[in-house]
Amino acid sequence: MLHRVLPSERAWPLYDTAATRAREQAAQSELPPHTLMERAGLAAARLALATAPHARVVWVAAGGGNNGGDGLIVARHLAAAGKQVSVGLFGDPARLPADARHAYDTAAAAGVRFDQALPDDAGLIVDALLGIGAQQPVRAEMARLIERINACGVPVLALDLPSGLPADTGAARGRAVVRADHTLSLLSLKPGLFTADGRDHAGQVWFDDLSVDAAAQDATAILAGPPRVALRRHVQHKGSFGDVLVIGGAAGMGGAAALAARAASAAGAGRVFLGRLGGADRGFDELRPELMLRPAAELVQPMRLARATVVCGCGGGQVIAEWLPAVLAHAMKLVLDADALNAIAAAPALRALLAGRAARGLPSVVTPHPLEAARLLGSSAADVQADRLRAATRLAQSLSVSVLLKGSGTVIATPGQQPIINPTGNARLGSAGSGDVLAGWLGGLWSAHADWSATEAAAAAAWLHGRAAELGDQRLPLAASALVDALADALR
Numbered sequence: 001m002l003h004r005v006l007p008s009e010r011a012w013p014l015y016d017t018a019a020t021r022a023r024e025q026a027a028q029s030e031l032p033p034h035t036l037m038e039r040a041g042l043a044a045a046r047l048a049l050a051t052a053p054h055a056r057v058v059w060v061a062a063g064g065g066n067n068g069g070d071g072l073i074v075a076r077h078l079a080a081a082g083k084q085v086s087v088g089l090f091g092d093p094a095r096l097p098a099d100a101r102h103a104y105d106t107a108a109a110a111g112v113r114f115d116q117a118l119p120d121d122a123g124l125i126v127d128a129l130l131g132i133g134a135q136q137p138v139r140a141e142m143a144r145l146i147e148r149i150n151a152c153g154v155p156v157l158a159l160d161l162p163s164g165l166p167a168d169t170g171a172a173r174g175r176a177v178v179r180a181d182h183t184l185s186l187l188s189l190k191p192g193l194f195t196a197d198g199r200d201h202a203g204q205v206w207f208d209d210l211s212v213d214a215a216a217q218d219a220t221a222i223l224a225g226p227p228r229v230a231l232r233r234h235v236q237h238k239g240s241f242g243d244v245l246v247i248g249g250a251a252g253m254g255g256a257a258a259l260a261a262r263a264a265s266a267a268g269a270g271r272v273f274l275g276r277l278g279g280a281d282r283g284f285d286e287l288r289p290e291l292m293l294r295p296a297a298e299l300v301q302p303m304r305l306a307r308a309t310v311v312c313g314c315g316g317g318q319v320i321a322e323w324l325p326a327v328l329a330h331a332m333k334l335v336l337d338a339d340a341l342n343a344i345a346a347a348p349a350l351r352a353l354l355a356g357r358a359a360r361g362l363p364s365v366v367t368p369h370p371l372e373a374a375r376l377l378g379s380s381a382a383d384v385q386a387d388r389l390r391a392a393t394r395l396a397q398s399l400s401v402s403v404l405l406k407g408s409g410t411v412i413a414t415p416g417q418q419p420i421i422n423p424t425g426n427a428r429l430g431s432a433g434s435g436d437v438l439a440g441w442l443g444g445l446w447s448a449h450a451d452w453s454a455t456e457a458a459a460a461a462a463w464l465h466g467r468a469a470e471l472g473d474q475r476l477p478l479a480a481s482a483l484v485d486a487l488a489d490a491l492r
């Protein structure tokens with residue numbers, strides 16, 4: 001059955017190349033020969049007709065593997081539906097794998113035309129060059145072909161993956177990768193469609209399971225769905241939704257902590273205290289007078305920390321390092337962002353304190369962007385981006401915390417659990433302060449939902465934060481302060 005995957009309405013299991021191949025083999029062994037590929041080709045032909053109904057001339061770019069086989073079946077169906085179809089076969093017919101060879105024979109027998117030239121009047125290109133078989137950067141000749149497809153301006157429907165996109169990581173890293181308008185993922189959804197460069201290359205993502213049931217426990221990762229945000233019960237009161245303490249905002253960076261505090265309040269924390277490091281605070285926030293401004297020293301007290309969800313580090317500067325030992329030792333639930341992460345990366349003693357929290361039953365979430373994650377991992381931002389799932393998972397294990405690795409396709413990893421990829425959000429969030437809002441928002445949600453684990457809180461926060469950016473005028477950037485208001489809309 002065909003599903004539209006985005007905008008996100010439910011969770012989906014994701015399978016990397018190895019897990020997909022295992023499922024494919026299991027299914028193949030129970031089905032008559034060529035069945036899966038026939039199902040794949042038919043599903044793709046139907047989607048082509050639905051998404052490009054007016055395209056008269058269709059060019060199928062087919063590679064020399066089974067992805068090309070899918071394309072050959074699409075060509076046969078579209079020709080039968082009255083389209084003017086030609087197939088550019090970029091592979092030796094004599095060396096096609098068995099399923100693709102069968103697809104070639106049936107397409108040829110049905111009179112499908114073969115021509116490597118892209119027709120001038122093509123109204124649709126079906127990209128069937130490479131699927132999960134492309135583990136290396138594509139060879140030069142195919143790279144040129146991909147560049148031509150990307151430059152020609154004709155709508156592209158990619159089969160299984162945009163050709164050249166690494167299925168497991170979505171990291172294009174300068175590779176030639178097809179930029180599709182639509183991608184139909186077959187048999188399984190692959191993580192690479194949803195993180196790193198995946199979103200920009202996949203376009204609208206569709207999924208057909210080819211009528212093969214999935215075992216979610218075998219999944220490589222989970223694509224998050226909307227969180228279950230409970231309605232408040234009548235007997236609940238501000239004490240039920242907990243205290244959030246926001247510690248950050250060194251001199252000149254007070255806004256970062258204020259954004260976090262406002263977001264924590266918007267997320268539903270019972271009370272939010274803002275302890276700025278940049279000076280003694282006793283006033284109030286004119287925009288959110290419900291926030292309580294206190295000198296940080298008043299908040300960073302063992303008894304207070306032990307009863308609160310603490311959001312620490314937004315605009316913290318170097319001075320945050322002085323406050324971290326107490327925060328790490330006592331905070332009941334802890335969200336660490338920005339300069340708190342940089343301080344921990346630079347100080348093994350702080351790192352040990354953080355890593356020791358789990359054994360004391362104190363949950364923590366760290367919310368690094370790729371460079372902050374790299375500092376904690378002792379690697380580079382490019383290395384983190386090359387395999388975001390792996391980087392987040394490694395960091396979670398090494399610190400015994402939940403990691404929320406920011407960026408397109410935010411990854412949430414917790415030791416011993418399947419990693420989660422967040423499908424919401426877009427580059428409207430690429431503006432200063434949206435990370436501070438996320439940290440505060442996460443703290444506020446986690447405080448208000450006493451029964452949520454760190455993973456649940458992080459996944460819910462990322463999903464809603466991204467959804468907020470999907471609401472409203474998509475041409476306009478979203479300023480962090482406007483994001484706080486948009487988050488309340490996303491909750492509805």
Ligand SMILES: NC(=O)C1=CN([C@@H]2O[C@H](COP(=O)(O)OP(=O)(O)OC[C@H]3O[C@@H](n4cnc5c(N)ncnc54)[C@H](O)[C@@H]3O)[C@@H](O)[C@H]2O)[C@@H](O)CC1
Pocket residue numbers: 024034036037040041063064065066067068070091097099129130131132133134135136137138139142159160161186187
């Ligand atoms: N066998 C089946 O029944 C099914 C197969 N499916 C399709 O089969 C695909 C996997 O097929 P394959 O395993 O044959 O792999 P692919 O077709 O994805 O890739 C293999 C082909 O790409 C070429 N190639 C590999 N690396 C390259 C590189 N770096 N530069 C240039 N060319 C390169 C190989 O020479 C070979 O021709 C899936 O992605 C999916 O589209 C689906 O239809 C599901 C069912």
Ligand SMILES: Nc1ncnc2c1ncn2[C@@H]1O[C@H](COP(=O)(O)OP(=O)(O)O)[C@@H](O)[C@H]1O
Pocket residue numbers: 338369406407408409410424425426427428429430431432433434435436437438465
């Ligand atoms: N292109 C994008 N797609 C999805 N989310 C994005 C994109 N750009 C930024 N974001 C999100 O915006 C936030 C930015 O956080 P961060 O990098 O810490 O910024 P800052 O420090 O300015 O607050 C993160 O939640 C990140 O995932």
Ligand SMILES: [K+]
Pocket residue numbers: 067127128129130131158159160161162163
């Ligand atoms: K493809």
